[in-house]
Amino acid sequence: MAPGFDGSGVSRSGATVRVALIGNPNVGKTTLFNRWCAASHHTSNFPGTTQEARFGAMTADAKIELIDLPGMYSFLDGSAESAACRRVLSGDEKPDAVCVVIDVANVTRGLRVVRESIEAGHAVFVLLTDVGRGEETSGLARALAKAADVRAIGIEGSERAFGAVARDVAATGAVARVFAADWADVTAGSVSRGAIATESGTRGDRADRLALHPVAGVLIFAAVMWGLFYSVFAIAAYPMDWIEGFFSWLSGALRGALPDGPVASLVAEGIVGGVGATLVFLPQIAMLFFLISLLEESGYLARGALLADRVLRPFGLPGSAFVPLLSAHACAIPSIVACRTIRDVRERVTAILVLPFMSCSARLAVYALLVSFLFADNPALAATAFAGCYALGAAAALATSLLARRTILRGPASTLAIELPKWRVPRLGAALKAAAVRSGVFLRKAGTVILVMMMALWWLSNYPEVGPGAESQALAAAAEVAPDEDRAAELRAEAERMAARDAARGSFMGQIGRAAAPVFGPLGYDWQISIGVMSSFAAREVFVSTMSVVLAGEEEGEGILDRMKSARRDDGSLVFSTATLWSLLVFYVLAMQCLPTLAVTAREAGGVRWAVLQLGWMTIVAYVGAIIARAIALGLGG
Amino acid sequence: MRLRRLLSPNKRARETGVAPAHSSAVSDLPRGGRGRVVATVGCAAECDYLRGLGIEPGVEVEVCRAGSPCVVNVGFACGGVCRIGIGREIARRIYVDCTCNKTGGDGPGL
Numbered sequence: 001m002a003p004g005f006d007g008s009g010v011s012r013s014g015a016t017v018r019v020a021l022i023g024n025p026n027v028g029k030t031t032l033f034n035r036w037c038a039a040s041h042h043t044s045n046f047p048g049t050t051q052e053a054r055f056g057a058m059t060a061d062a063k064i065e066l067i068d069l070p071g072m073y074s075f076l077d078g079s080a081e082s083a084a085c086r087r088v089l090s091g092d093e094k095p096d097a098v099c100v101v102i103d104v105a106n107v108t109r110g111l112r113v114v115r116e117s118i119e120a121g122h123a124v125f126v127l128l129t130d131v132g133r134g135e136e137t138s139g140l141a142r143a144l145a146k147a148a149d150v151r152a153i154g155i156e157g158s159e160r161a162f163g164a165v166a167r168d169v170a171a172t173g174a175v176a177r178v179f180a181a182d183w184a185d186v187t188a189g190s191v192s193r194g195a196i197a198t199e200s201g202t203r204g205d206r207a208d209r210l211a212l213h214p215v216a217g218v219l220i221f222a223a224v225m226w227g228l229f230y231s232v233f234a235i236a237a238y239p240m241d242w243i244e245g246f247f248s249w250l251s252g253a254l255r256g257a258l259p260d261g262p263v264a265s266l267v268a269e270g271i272v273g274g275v276g277a278t279l280v281f282l283p284q285i286a287m288l289f290f291l292i293s294l295l296e297e298s299g300y301l302a303r304g305a306l307l308a309d310r311v312l313r314p315f316g317l318p319g320s321a322f323v324p325l326l327s328a329h330a331c332a333i334p335s336i337v338a339c340r341t342i343r344d345v346r347e348r349v350t351a352i353l354v355l356p357f358m359s360c361s362a363r364l365a366v367y368a369l370l371v372s373f374l375f376a377d378n379p380a381l382a383a384t385a386f387a388g389c390y391a392l393g394a395a396a397a398l399a400t401s402l403l404a405r406r407t408i409l410r411g412p413a414s415t416l417a418i419e420l421p422k423w424r425v426p427r428l429g430a431a432l433k434a435a436a437v438r439s440g441v442f443l444r445k446a447g448t449v450i451l452v453m454m455m456a457l458w459w460l461s462n463y464p465e466v467g468p469g470a471e472s473q474a475l476a477a478a479a480e481v482a483p484d485e486d487r488a489a490e491l492r493a494e495a496e497r498m499a500a501r502d503a504a505r506g507s508f509m510g511q512i513g514r515a516a517a518p519v520f521g522p523l524g525y526d527w528q529i530s531i532g533v534m535s536s537f538a539a540r541e542v543f544v545s546t547m548s549v550v551l552a553g554e555e556e557g558e559g560i561l562d563r564m565k566s567a568r569r570d571d572g573s574l575v576f577s578t579a580t581l582w583s584l585l586v587f588y589v590l591a592m593q594c595l596p597t598l599a600v601t602a603r604e605a606g607g608v609r610w611a612v613l614q615l616g617w618m619t620i621v622a623y624v625g626a627i628i629a630r631a632i633a634l635g636l637g638g
Numbered sequence: 639m640r641l642r643r644l645l646s647p648n649k650r651a652r653e654t655g656v657a658p659a660h661s662s663a664v665s666d667l668p669r670g671g672r673g674r675v676v677a678t679v680g681c682a683a684e685c686d687y688l689r690g691l692g693i694e695p696g697v698e699v700e701v702c703r704a705g706s707p708c709v710v711n712v713g714f715a716c717g718g719v720c721r722i723g724i725g726r727e728i729a730r731r732i733y734v735d736c737t738c739n740k741t742g743g744d745g746p747g748l
Contacts (some may be wrong), residue, residue, distance in 0.1 A: 072690070073687070073689075073690025073691055073692075074686070074689070074690040076686060077686055077687055077689075077690035078683045078686055078687060079687075079690075105720065106692070106720045108692065109690075109691075109692050109720065112690075182696065185696065185697075204721075205702050205703075208702055208703055208709050208721070209669075209702070209703050212703055212707055212709065212723070214705070302723070303723070306707045306723040307707070309707065309725060310706070310707075319725075343683075343687060414684075415680070415684060415724075415725055415727050415728040416707065416723070416724060416725035416727075416728065417687060417688060417691055417693075417722060417723070417724045417725070417728055418722070418723050418724075419691060419720065419721070419722055419723075420709065420721040420722065420723050422721075
C-alpha cells in the first residue's frame with residue numbers, strides 16, 4: 001500500500017501522496033514531470049520517447065510524489081508502453097491517484113484512457129495541456145469536469161493547485177462508474193465542438209504533403225540526413241581540435257611537473273593520454289544528439305519514419321524502426337530501448353539484433369584514426385572511405401534483417417500506422433538539454449569504465465618490467481663511443497626504440513597479445529593489434545587509447561599516428577600495412593564490441609540467447625569481412 | 639472481459655474479415671475527402687491499435703494526403719488536429735461511408 005493512504009479512501013493529512021501521470025503519447029507528461037520535479041529527462045515531439053516509469057518529488061510540494069509513465073493509447077493497445085503502465089498501476093508502486101494528461105486537441109482519445117482508468121479502479125483526475133500552443137485550457141477543463149463528471153484542471157493552474165486536487169482525489173478514492181460505449185466521443189463533442197480549428201488546408205497540411213511526397217519528400221529526407229552528418233563532422237571538428245590540443249598540453253605539463261618514474265608514466269600516458277584520446281569525440285556525440293533532438297522537436301522524425309517504411313519494408317523492418325536506426329549512429333543502447341515502439345515482436349527483435357551494425361559514435365574514433373592513416377593527403381578519399389564505413393554498416397544491418405526475417409524471425413509484416421505530431425519550431429533549450437544529458441552519460445563512461453580500462457592496460461603493458469635486450473644494450477654502448485654527437489643521438493634513439501619494444505613484448509599485455517595472435521593472424525594482425533582488438537570488446541573507442549599505450553613512441557610527445565606509422569612487427573615489417581588497415585577498418589565496422597549493448601539486447605529482446613546470437617553473428621561477419629577486405633587490398637597491391 | 643468487449647465494437651468485421659457493402663476504403667478517397675469509419679478489417683491487435691489511434695467505427699476522417707503513405711485527420715468530434723500516417727495496405731482495410739462528394743483513387747497529390 002502506498003504511504004499516506006490507508007486504503008479506505010482517506011489520505012492522512014501531511015502524508016505523501018503518489019500520483020501517476022498517464023495519457024496518450026506526446027501530450028507533454030515528461031515535460032511536466034521535468035518542470036515540477038526539477039528533473040532533466042529527455043523529451044521530444046515524437047511518440048514513444050518515454051519507455052520506463054520515472055519517479056520524483058514535486059519541488060513545490062515534496063509530499064507529492066509523481067510517477068511519469070510511458071504514453072499509450074489504451075491499456076489494451078498491445079504495446080510495450082501500455083504493459084509498462086499496467087505493471088506500475090497494479091504493482092507495488094501503485095499510485096494513490098491517477099492524473100490523465102490530455103491534449104486539448106485530442107480530448108476523445110484522452111477520455112478513453114480516463115474511462116479505462118476508472119474502470120480499472122483508480123482514483124482519476126484530468127490535467128488538460130496545450131502542448132506549448134498557448135491555448136486556453138482552464139475554461140475547457142471546467143466544461144469537461146461538468147460533462148464528464150470527473151475532476152479536471154487546466155495547465156495554467158499552479159503546481160500547488162495540482163497538488164491540492166491530487167490530495168482531494170486520493171482522499172476520495174476510486175469511484176465505480178458504468179460508461180456508455182460512446183461516452184468518450186459524446187463527452188468530447190459536447191465540450192469542445194468547434195473550439196479548435198483543424199489543420200486542414202493549413203501550413204501543416206502543405207508541409208506534410210511536401211515532406212511525404214514520393215520524390216520531393218525523399219530528396220528532402222536525403223538532404224536532411226546529409227546535413228545532419230555533415231554538421232556532425234564539419235562543425236564538431238573545431239572543438240575536437242581544441243580538446244586534443246588541451247590534452248596534449250596537459251600530458252606534457254604533467255610529464256614536466258612530476259618526477260620521472262612510473263607515477264608520471266601512469267598519469268601522463270595511461271590516464272590523461274588514454275582518457276583524452278576518447279574524450280576528443282565528445283563534440284561529435286553532443287552534436288549528433290543535439291541535431292536528432294532538433295529533428296524530433298520539429299516533428300520531422302515521425303514523417304521520416306513514414307517515408308522510411310517504403311525503404312525498410314523490403315528488408316523486413318517497419319518504418320517505426322527508422323528512428324532507432326538513426327539514433328544508433330550516436331549510441332546503440334538508447335536505440336535498442338527505443339525499439340519498444342515497434343509493435344510486432346518479431347520486427348522488434350530483428351531491429352534490436354541489427355542495430356549495433358549501425359556506426360555508433362564510439363566507432364568514430366577508430367574510423368577517424370584508420371582513415372586518417374590510409375588517406376592522410378587526400379581529404380576527398382578520406383571522406384568517401386568514412387561514408388563507406390557508414391554505408392557498409394547499414395548494408396550489413398539490412399542484409400542481416402532480411403536473413404533473420406526469412407529464417408528465425410519469419411512472420412507476417414506489420415502494417416504501418418503512426419501518429420504524426422504537429423509541426424513546431426524546435427526549442428533550442430530542450431535540444432541543448434538533451435545533448436547535455438546524453439553527453440553526460442558518455443563523460444561518466446569515460447570517467448569510469450574507460451579510466452579503469454586505461455589504468456589496467458597501463459599496468460599490463462608496463463609490468464613485469466623487462467630490461468633492454470642484448471641488441472639494445474649493444475647500440476647504447478656503441479652510442480657512448482660514437483665519433484660525433486649526431487651519430488650518438490641516432491644510436492641512442494634506436495636503442496631506446498628497441499628497449500621500448502622489448503619491454504612491451506615482455507609485458508603481460510605482450511604475452512596476452514602473442515597468445516591471441518594466431519586467432520587474428522588471418523586478418524593480418526600482430527600481437528600489438530590483437531591487444532587493441534581484444535581490449536575493444538569492453539568498448540570500441542578503447543582501441544585508440546590502447547594503441548597509444550601499447551605502441552611505444554621513439555620520442556616524447558610523438559602522436560598516435562606517428563607511432564602507428566613507425567611501429568614494427570617482430571620480423572621488422574610494418575605493423576600497419578595498407579591491407580592490415582583495410583582489414584581493421586572493416587572489422588571495426590562490423591564487429592560487436594560493446595558489452596553494455598549486449599546486456600541491453602538480452603534485456604530488451606527477451607533472453608541472453610539473443611545477445612549470444614548477436615555477438616556470434618556479428619563476430620563471424622566481421623571476421624570474414626576483414627579477411628575479404630585484406631585479400632582485396634593485397635590483390636590490389638596494398 | 640467486459641472492458642475487452644467495450645473496446646471491440648467492430649468485432650464482427652474483424653472476425654469475418656469481410657468488407658462492408660456500399661463502403662469505400664480510405665485508400666479510395668482523394669485529398670480532402672471525408673468519410674465516417676464503418677469498419678476496420680484485419681487482425682485483432684491491428685484493429686485495437688488503430689482504435690487506440692482514434693480510427694474506429696463512427697469516427698470521421700479526412701484525407702490530408704492521398705497515396706502511400708496516406709495521412710488522415712481524425713477526431714473531428716473534438717475539433718481534433720490528430721494526424722495519423724498510414725501505409726497503403728492498411729488504408730485499403732479501413733472502410734468509410736463518404737460524407738462528401740469527392741471520389742478518387744491512390745495518388746501522390748502534392
